[in-house]
Amino acid sequence: MRPKSKNNKTLTAILLIAPFIVCYLVVFAYPVYKMFAMSFTDAPLIGEGDWVGLENYVRMFQHKLFYTSVYNTLYFVGLTVVPNTLIGLGIAMMIVRLNGMVQAGILILFFMPYILPVTVVTQIWQWVLDQQFGVAQPLIEAVTGKRISVFRDPLWAMPMVALITIWWTNGFNVLLFISALRNIPTDYYEAASLDGATRMQQFRRITWPLLWPVTALVLTLQLIMQLKIFDQIYLMTQGGPFNSTYVLLQLVYREAFGRNQGGYASAVAVALFVLIVAVSILQYQLLKARGKS
Template sequence: MKSRKSEARAAAVLIAPFVVAYLVLFIYPTVKMVELTFTDAPLIGEGAWVGVRNYVRMWSDRQFWNALWNTLYFVLLTVVPNTVIGLLIAMMVSRLKGWLQSVVLAAFFLPYILPVSVVTLIWQWVLDPQFGIAQYPLSFFVGERVPVFRTRAWIMPTVGFVTIWWTCGFNILLFLAGLRNISSEYYDAAALDGAGRWKQFRHITLPLIWPVAALVLTIQLILQLKIFDQLYLLTLGGATNTTMVLVQAIYRQAFVTNKGGYGATIALALFVLIVALSVLQYQFLRARDR
């Protein structure tokens, strides 16, 4: 009994810093944010209690629904393509050996370590309608130079492409780690049975790499639902309201118009959306794995 009590005290001492930090840095701010949604408070300071007025306003706010659609559209443009591209590149890199594999892997991972300001500056130069090098192939296929960050139909796909280029390196590392855990004996046995590359991928690689794919998909979903930085910087604050995403709507309501209560309401809606979609996707992927 004394030994168990001693172990319990030691465990309590070890986990106490984490519990305190979790309560102070996550639980308390979350409770205060929920409380803020029921007030008309500015960004800084107290506000009067307004009940569910902010939620009613959000439900009838066309700008909010536009931001929600743009966010989901961006998720469709990036989450699955980013995962698939990461897996394909990881499979190609895994076939390389020695220093060549290290150099190629470093080349793909390099963009991921760049800050968002550098990434956006690079692609503003590359896609500049006057002197951008990417305008030459664009003008060849389209027939003219395209100001992609000022053209509504091009903004989201272009920012999605830049995001995939920027973040794909992390996915490649995760997939490469998963591929290295697959024994080569499986492929040798399949080759002896006459299985080609496609059958090996379908019946060996994909089932064994699926847990990693589920992790990558979940991480990408959470990250892309919070899209803001690259879209805001590449479009210099947003070309029009039709390109606004949820985090940008929160920023505009809370920091620009000083409506902290309504901004917190949109933030809570985004939080619920992220939790709901992440749980649903993860459960779906686990069910498929089983």
């Protein structure tokens, strides 16, 4: 009876994981394989092409716009990942001190932008930042002395897209941090208070160490998501002005859908894939070392 029971369990396990394996192979593994394979051909977006070896990669590294898009992508990551995480932590620590309906209302207020589609977010901020009628222009004028069309100014465009992205996505980070804060036993803080620890000391010795796993998770998710930036850039600036917001995924989009050069677009996509993997591994190692220290 035991062998039969073991076989039944094995069959049940296979049936349960089979849908995931099929979806993984169809939705992720096969497209990734095709991307790598196409990057060595001169294929159009749809259809087969001839083998060209490393020609697409040589062309990519000779393409000035590729280096511009890499720089802009990393610049955007620098503007968003750490600030988004720290702002989410700060907001969560303020919200968790509230109670009842006040806490629920404030949490909904911060989380609501996260459920909006990017098109709605874009429209809202185009109205807010409109050079003539935008409600934010008096503040910009007070700081700079003049009204500025922020999405047409090379100095303002990328920081403004980063600010909008933080406003849009921060609600998810807030939820993660609130969940982590609620899991910290209050006994720790009571004992620390009896020992005369200040709020800053409690944060450094209790809150921050216990929040570190969630902080590392938020940083990793933010890094991967922001390296794949495309929607906001495409809708708000179209990569301009003067390519100051041109990012890697926009280069992939242009070469694939605009110029029908699937092989070259695949090579750029492979470069982005390698960049995401390399930066993610580097960040993981840094966070791992920080967690042990």
